[in-house]
Amino acid sequence: MSVVVLATFQAKDGDERNLLNALRESVPEIHSEAGCDLFALHEEDGGRIILIEKWQTEELLEAHLAAEPVANLVRRIEPFVAADPVVSRLKAVPAGTSSQGSV
Template sequence: MTTTDAVNVVAIFQPLDGHRAEVLAALDTAIPLVHDEPGCELYAITEADDGRIVMIEKWTTVEQLDAHGAGQPVATLVAALDGHLAAPVEVIRLTPLPVGDAVKGSL
């Protein structure tokens, strides 16, 4: 993956028992700020049946993703999550592999 390639990310948050509301509040504060960052094409959360909160991200370039990771919204989010997670956030960078329909086959 070169720095000009698009990149997708999955970030998994596991709230401590009884801390779901705090994790969602931290994400609710951070998400609008991230939406305004250069290169952010998608930054959305979903919830798994087991209570994990899964962030799905799409960035125009790796450089823009790296800038996001070093930016103030992420620093503020990390601080707000302190003491509310059962495990460190799992972050997985993914290389898009579009297949089939141009819209349905790509993220």
């Protein structure tokens, strides 16, 4: 069963662009990881960046979290985040059509 991850990053004042660019740098290598169906950045007012991820299995997500691309991402964003990201792992609740009722 797939796993969706929602991560919210808060930029330090004045570092919104730096944080977004640092996250963007990590996208190509994470997109190439086994099991990555989605790794998409979104902006919110107030310097928040929302990352939506979808992984094919819990095991592949765990492998991703232990892999070098995540360590690289953490190193890149560290100077620009105001606090640790808020991360939630989500499981789909079937509703409506399969294409519209899940990520």
